[in-house]
Amino acid sequence: MASTSPARISIEDAAGINVTREEALDWFRKMSLIRRFEERAEEAYGQGKIGGFLHLYIGEEAVAVGAMAALQPEDDVITHYRDHGYVLARGVEPKRVMAELYGKATGLSKGKGGSMHMADVRRHLWGGYAIVGGHIPLATGLALAIQYRKLPQIVACFFGDGATNAGTFYSGLNLAAVWKLPLIAIVENNHYGMGTALERVSAVDEVYRKASSFDIPGVRIDGNDVLAVRDAVRRMADQSRNGGGPQLIEAMTYRFRGHSMGDPQRYRTKEEVEEAKSRDPIARWRSTVQENDLATEDELRKIGDEVEAEVEEAVRFAENSPAPDPGELCNDVLVSE
Amino acid sequence: MAQKTYRDAIREALREEMLRDENVLIMGEEVGVWGGTYAVTRGLYGEFGDKRILDTPIAEEAIVGTAVGAAMGGLRPVAELMTINFSLVAMDQIVNNAAKIHAMFGSQARVPLVIRTPAGWGQLAATHSQSFEAWFAHVPGLIVVMPSTPYDAKGLLKTAIRSDNPVMFIEHARLYGVKGEVPDGEYTLPFGVSDIKRPGRDVTIVSYSRMLHVALSAADELAKTGIECEVIDLRTLRPLDMAPVYDSVEKTHRVLILEEDWTTCGMGAEIAARISHDRFDLLDVPVERMGQIEVPMPYARNLEALMFPDEKSVAQKVMEMVA
Numbered sequence: 242m243a244s245t246s247p248a249r250i251s252i253e254d255a256a257g258i259n260v261t262r263e264e265a266l267d268w269f270r271k272m273s274l275i276r277r278f279e280e281r282a283e284e285a286y287g288q289g290k291i292g293g294f295l296h297l298y299i300g301e302e303a304v305a306v307g308a309m310a311a312l313q314p315e316d317d318v319i320t321h322y323r324d325h326g327y328v329l330a331r332g333v334e335p336k337r338v339m340a341e342l343y344g345k346a347t348g349l350s351k352g353k354g355g356s357m358h359m360a361d362v363r364r365h366l367w368g369g370y371a372i373v374g375g376h377i378p379l380a381t382g383l384a385l386a387i388q389y390r391k392l393p394q395i396v397a398c399f400f401g402d403g404a405t406n407a408g409t410f411y412s413g414l415n416l417a418a419v420w421k422l423p424l425i426a427i428v429e430n431n432h433y434g435m436g437t438a439l440e441r442v443s444a445v446d447e448v449y450r451k452a453s454s455f456d457i458p459g460v461r462i463d464g465n466d467v468l469a470v471r472d473a474v475r476r477m478a479d480q481s482r483n484g485g486g487p488q489l490i491e492a493m494t495y496r497f498r499g500h501s502m503g504d505p506q507r508y509r510t511k512e513e514v515e516e517a518k519s520r521d522p523i524a525r526w527r528s529t530v531q532e533n534d535l536a537t538e539d540e541l542r543k544i545g546d547e548v549e550a551e552v553e554e555a556v557r558f559a560e561n562s563p564a565p566d567p568g569e570l571c572n573d574v575l576v577s578e
Numbered sequence: 579m580a581q582k583t584y585r586d587a588i589r590e591a592l593r594e595e596m597l598r599d600e601n602v603l604i605m606g607e608e609v610g611v612w613g614g615t616y617a618v619t620r621g622l623y624g625e626f627g628d629k630r631i632l633d634t635p636i637a638e639e640a641i642v643g644t645a646v647g648a649a650m651g652g653l654r655p656v657a658e659l660m661t662i663n664f665s666l667v668a669m670d671q672i673v674n675n676a677a678k679i680h681a682m683f684g685s686q687a688r689v690p691l692v693i694r695t696p697a698g699w700g701q702l703a704a705t706h707s708q709s710f711e712a713w714f715a716h717v718p719g720l721i722v723v724m725p726s727t728p729y730d731a732k733g734l735l736k737t738a739i740r741s742d743n744p745v746m747f748i749e750h751a752r753l754y755g756v757k758g759e760v761p762d763g764e765y766t767l768p769f770g771v772s773d774i775k776r777p778g779r780d781v782t783i784v785s786y787s788r789m790l791h792v793a794l795s796a797a798d799e800l801a802k803t804g805i806e807c808e809v810i811d812l813r814t815l816r817p818l819d820m821a822p823v824y825d826s827v828e829k830t831h832r833v834l835i836l837e838e839d840w841t842t843c844g845m846g847a848e849i850a851a852r853i854s855h856d857r858f859d860l861l862d863v864p865v866e867r868m869g870q871i872e873v874p875m876p877y878a879r880n881l882e883a884l885m886f887p888d889e890k891s892v893a894q895k896v897m898e899m900v901a
Binding site (some may be wrong): 317319322336348349350351352353354359360362363367368370372375376377378379380381382383384385386387389390408409412414416419420441572574575576578 | 587591601624629632634635637639640642643644645646647648649650651652653655670674675679680683684685686687688718719721741742743892
C-alpha cells in the first residue's frame with residue numbers, strides 16, 4: 242500500500258480551524274448520516290431487501306461532505322457509482338435515497354437507477370455513473386454548457402483513482418483544459434480499483450501529478466480531513482470560477498469496506514484496514530470539534546441519536562413505499578414529443 | 579423546385595437551425611477551420627465562429643461524451659463523428675450515456691443530442707467501410723435516422739436537432755453529391771414515417787440510404803419487362819414504421835429487403851421477422867434479404883465491387899421471386 246503516511250498526504254494542509262460552530266456540527270451530522278445510512282443499507286442488503294451491487298462509501302465521508310460544503314448549491318455535481326455519500330452530503334432526503342436502493346416508486350429515480358445511479362437534477366446532482374471514467378467527458382460537457390450560457394456555476398466531477406488510467410480521464414480533461422472550462426476534478430484515492438492496488442496498475446501513482454498532462458493545477462490533500470477538503474475545494478473552485486480553467490484535486494482516503502458487498506478482500510490485510518481506520522474521518526472530526534470547544538460530548542451524542550432516528554425513518558419509508566407500478570416499465574425511454 | 583445536393587441540404591438544415599436557436603452548436607473533428615472532411619460544415623465556421631463551431635481533438639469518446647454533457651446542461655449540440663467506423667471508440671458514451679440517461683434517472687434529465695456520421699466505403703478497406711446502423715437501432719433510448727434523399731435529409735435533420743432525444747443521424751458518403759428537389763421554405767419531417775418512393779404491384783422492395791437508389795434503378799429496369807416494384811424507404815430505423823410495408827405486402831405478396839450492412843442480425847432480419855409474424859398469411863414466397871457479403875471489406879477495387887447487391891443482382895432476385 243502506497244502513500245498513506247500523513248507526512249506525504251498533507252501537501253495541502255488546512256490553515257488552522259476556520260469554521261463556525263454551525264458548520265462544524267453540520268459536517269459532523271452529515272458524515273455521521275452517511276456512515277449510519279450505509280451501515281443500515283448494508284444490513285438491508287444482507288436481508289435481501291436491496292439487490293444488485295452496493296458499493297459503500299464508509300471511510301470516505303469527509304470528501305463528499307467537505308466538497309459539498311465548499312460548493313455553491315447551483316454548482317453541478319457528477320459522480321461515479323460509489324455515490325450515496327454525495328447525494329446525502331448535498332442534503333437529499335435520506336428516505337428518497339433509501340427508497341431508490343429498495344427499488345421503490347418513491348426513490349430519487351422512481352426505482353429505475355438504483356445504488357449506482359443516484360441523481361437529483363433539481364439539486365444539480367447529475368447522477369452517478371457505473372462505467373469507470375465514463376462520466377468525465379459528461380462533466381466536460383456540463384462545463385461547456387455553463388461557459389457557453391455564461392452561467393456563474395462550476396462543475397465538480399468525482400471519481401476514483403481507478404478512473405485515472407482510463408482514456409476518458411485524458412480525453413475529457415484535455416478538452417476541458419483546451420477550452421478553459423469551469424471544472425474541478427476530485428479524485429478520491431482510496432488506493433484500490435476494486436481489488437487492485439493503484440501502484441500495481443498505474444505508471445504514476447501520485448495522481449495529482451497527472452494534472453501536468455493537461456497543464457492544469459493539481460494538488461494532493463488529506464481526504465480524511467473534512468476541513469482540508471473544504472478549504473482545498475473552495476480554493477480550487479474559486480480559481481475555476483474565475484476563469485482559471487479545470488483543476489485537479491487528489492483526496493487521499495481509504496474505503497473501510499470491500500469494493501462492493503461480497504468482496505472477500507484477499508488483496509489487503511486486516512492490519513492495513515485497521516491502521517487506516519485509525520484515521521477515521523468522523524472520529525477525527527469529532528476530536529477536532531471537541532478540542533476546539535465547538536461542541537460538547539452531549540451535543541455530539543445527541544446528533545448521533547438524531548441521525549440514527551432519521552436513518553430508521555428512511556428505512557421505514559423505503560419499506561412502506563410501493564414498488565413502481567408495472568405500467569412504469571416502458572415510460573421514460575424517450576422524451577415524448 | 580430547387581435541385582440541391584444531399585451535402586448542401588444537410589448544411590442548410592444545420593445553418594437554419596443555428597440561426598433559429600442559439601443553443602445549437604456543432605462539434606467534431608475538422609468541422610471548423612477545415613470545413614468538414616466531407617465538406618458538410620463548409621462555411622459555417624466563418625459565419626458562426628469558434629464558440630459555435632468547435633473543432634475537437636481526435637478523441638471520439640470525448641466528442642460524444644462532451645456533447646452528451648452539454649445537452650444535459652441545456653445546449654443542443656450536433657456532434658459529428660468523421661465516419662461511423664469511429665463510433666466504436668465512442669460506443670460507451672452512445673449506448674451507456676446518451677441512450678440511458680433519461681430512463682436511468684427516472685426522466686429527470688434529457689439529452690437533446692444529434693450525432694451526425696457518414697457511413698460508406700470507397701477503397702477504404704476493412705476498418706473504414708462498415709455499416710453499424712443495426713447496432714444503434716438495437717438500443718432503446720436512441721432514435722436512428724438514415725435518409726436517402728436531400729429532401730429527407732434536410733427535413734429529418736431539422737427534426738433531429740429540435741428533438742429532446744438523442745438521435746443517431748447516419749448519412750452516406752456516396753450520397754453527398756446526389757441531387758434532389760429541396761424546397762426553399764421551412765419544413766420538417768417526422769420520425770417513424772416510411773415513404774413510398776415508387777409505387778408498384780408485383781414485389782415490395784424495402785430499403786434505406788444508398789441501397790434505396792439501387793432498388794429504384796433495379797425497379798426501372800424491371801419495369802421494362804412488365805414487373806412493377808413498390809420501393810419503400812424506411813427513413814428512420816428506430817422508430818421503425820412498418821405500416822406502409824404491410825399495406826404493400828397486401829398488394830404484392832412478395833418482399834425483398836435491401837440493406838448495406840451484413841445480413842446476419844442486420845436491419846433486414848428485424849424487418850423480415852416482423853413481416854413473417856404480422857403478415858405471414860399474405861406471403862406467396864419467403865421474405866428475401868440482400869446485403870453486404872459477410873467478410874471484412876477488401877481494399878482491392880474489383881473485390882470491393884463484389885461486396886454489395888447491385889441493380890443487376892437485385893433485378894435477378896426479383897425475377898426469381900415472381901417466377
